Amino acid sequence: MEPNGISASLQDYLEAILNLSRQAETVRVTDIAQELNLAKASVAQALALLKEQDLIRQERYGPVELTEKGRHYALVIESRHKILLGFLVEVLGVNRQTAEKDACLMEHAVSAETMDKLVDFLEKRGLRFT
Numbered sequence: 001m002e003p004n005g006i007s008a009s010l011q012d013y014l015e016a017i018l019n020l021s022r023q024a025e026t027v028r029v030t031d032i033a034q035e036l037n038l039a040k041a042s043v044a045q046a047l048a049l050l051k052e053q054d055l056i057r058q059e060r061y062g063p064v065e066l067t068e069k070g071r072h073y074a075l076v077i078e079s080r081h082k083i084l085l086g087f088l089v090e091v092l093g094v095n096r097q098t099a100e101k102d103a104c105l106m107e108h109a110v111s112a113e114t115m116d117k118l119v120d121f122l123e124k125r126g127l128r129f130t
Contacts, residue, residue, distance in 0.1 A: 006053070008108035011077050012036060013046050014055060017066055018074035026063035079130050080107040080115060086129025087118060 006014075016035045020027040033043045047064060050056040055070030066074055084106050088099035110118075122128065 006055075006073065008105075010046060010050060010055075011073070011108050012104075013043075013050060014066065014070055014074040015077050015081070017056065017064055018071065018078060021066065027065070028063055032064065077107055080110065083115065083119060083122070083129045084110070086127070087122065090127065090129070091122075 013032065013036070016032055017027055020031050020035055024031070029040050029043050029047065032038075032047075033040045036043070047056060047058060050070065051058060054067055055073060057065045057067055081103050084103040085099050088094040088102055089096055094102065
């Protein structure tokens with residue numbers, strides 16, 4: 001299951017929810033808005049889309065939880081980010097700040113085939129970034 005069918009913006013929400021759920025017992029709309037630097041109304045709209053796709057659970061005004069499918073997608077996105085970030089910083093020598101921005105852009109667009117080839121390339125050189 002690849003998250004490529006989900007918009008980059010919604011992928012960012014999944015990744016943010018995953019990160020926030022590791023920091024606190026509950027994740028609220030306010031937390032997500034703050035994390036992504038967005039208005040709560042924008043977050044509420046995006047969450048409605050994620051709920052329609054069975055990627056999150058949320059009762060009206062309640063905490064946000066990833067479904068099993070949503071958690072899987074979020075972990076895939078997070079893994080892609082770590083691999084791309086490590087490649088950019090450790091192999092190409094890109095400064096970390098630039099690499100963070102680039103990895104975030106790339107993680108949404110790269111195909112599964114390209115990610116597999118990149119992982120193979122890195123593993124053959126004894127590098128792992130997950």
